Structure formats: C-alpha cells, structure tokens
Amino acid sequence: MKKLLLIGILLCGILFAQAQSKTQAGKTSKSTSASTTKTVYTGTGAEIQFDKLTVDFGTLKVGDVKVVTITFTNIGKKPLILDDVISSCDCTTVTWEKKPVMPGQKGTIKATYTAKNTGLISKRLTVLSNANTDRVILQLKGEVK
Numbered sequence: 001m002k003k004l005l006l007i008g009i010l011l012c013g014i015l016f017a018q019a020q021s022k023t024q025a026g027k028t029s030k031s032t033s034a035s036t037t038k039t040v041y042t043g044t045g046a047e048i049q050f051d052k053l054t055v056d057f058g059t060l061k062v063g064d065v066k067v068v069t070i071t072f073t074n075i076g077k078k079p080l081i082l083d084d085v086i087s088s089c090d091c092t093t094v095t096w097e098k099k100p101v102m103p104g105q106k107g108t109i110k111a112t113y114t115a116k117n118t119g120l121i122s123k124r125l126t127v128l129s130n131a132n133t134d135r136v137i138l139q140l141k142g143e144v145k
Helices: 002-039
Strands: 048-050 054-060 065-074 082-087 092-096 106-114 119-129 135-144
Touching: 048 135, 054 065, 065 135, 082 092, 082 106, 092 119, 106 119, 106 135
Parallel strands: 054 135
Antiparallel strands: 048 065, 065 106, 082 119, 092 106, 119 135
C-alpha cells in the first residue's frame, strides 16, 4: 500500500513538472511571436500598427475638453480600411478619415474627451478594420480633479 502511494505521488510530481515546462515554453513562444509581429509583418493583407496604444491626458478639470490625434501606419501589403472606432463612453467622440490607407502610409484617429466627473480616467477606443489584427484597443487615461 505504501509503495502504491509513493508511486502515485511520484507520478503526480512528474506530470506536474511536465505541465509547468509546457506552460513556460508556451509563454516564451507567445511573447517572442508577439514582439515579432509588431515590428515585421510577413502577411499578404493589410496590417495596422499604432505609434502608441495608450494616451495620457494628464490632469484635467471638470468641463475641460481634450483633443488628441492618434497616428497609425498600414504596415501591410493591401489598403487598410477602418470599419469603426468605438468609444467605451459617451464622453469621448472619435472621427477618422474613411478613405483607405495605402501600404506604408499613415492615418489618424481624432479623439475628443470631455471631462464630466472627477476621478481617474480609464476609457477605451476599439478600432475595427480589415487588417489581419482586425481589433485593436487603445487606452485613454488621466485624472479629472
């Protein structure tokens, strides 16, 4: 009985160690491929790359209006079309040019934030496009005092 218990514990330990090593290997390959896709695009379609994914408004007062322009580049091989840019709240409005952005060209999204309430700002803009990365989330942050 003791031998069976010892064998069972050893098997569980071995299985646990193998599961951990597979998990670590998966994390390494994901982070490597994620960093690679941000700098070099090898696909055949459109691909979007933003100059920055987070915009910091800094400190605002209630009633302040902050306008920011967010720049992106089509690093793909086909024209890039923004289908929609969705704001997470009605305090932020967005506009963008509806014409296709050609490969290697830049485009912009203009976001206008109106400070309505005091507190920390944590808003999202979801950019939908025909790119292989068809959904990108941009963060808007800051504080209203």
